[in-house]
Amino acid sequence: MPRVKRAVIRRKRVRKLFRASKGFFGGRKNLIRTAVNAVQKSRQYQYRDRRNRKRDFRRLWIVRINAAARLNGMSYSRLIGGLKTAGVDVNRKVLSQIAIEDPKGFSDLVALARG
Numbered sequence: 001m002p003r004v005k006r007a008v009i010r011r012k013r014v015r016k017l018f019r020a021s022k023g024f025f026g027g028r029k030n031l032i033r034t035a036v037n038a039v040q041k042s043r044q045y046q047y048r049d050r051r052n053r054k055r056d057f058r059r060l061w062i063v064r065i066n067a068a069a070r071l072n073g074m075s076y077s078r079l080i081g082g083l084k085t086a087g088v089d090v091n092r093k094v095l096s097q098i099a100i101e102d103p104k105g106f107s108d109l110v111a112l113a114r115g
Contacts, residue, residue, distance in 0.1 A: 061096040068099035072110040082113025 014032060020042075021028060021035040028038040066076035074082075083090065088109065090098075099106045 058092060061092040064096040064099055065092060068096075068103070068106055069110060071103075072107050074110055074113065079110060079113050082115060083109065086112050086115065088112060 017032065017035055017039060018030065020039045023029070024035070024038050027034045029035060062076065065079065069076050069079040090109070098109065
């Protein structure tokens, strides 16, 4: 059986691993076996949290819209329902931006949702 020499390939793999584990604490950044586990786990978290970020932002926008709607004497659900029946097609992200940056414009939208 031929002899396998992996000096270059292994060094490349280890360098890539340590680059990925840069900034980790303790042995998680500079011990190969621990770093492999840490990098795998961090990639699982990244995959999961790319999806969770979308949920978190939607939740934040809804909270902001609800707060602004209640300042105008309306609940969030009635506002969204009223905008749908009025044919106003504005997503929650834009609606929350309007609520923050242009309160007058938001109150116009609330009046439109009242019908």
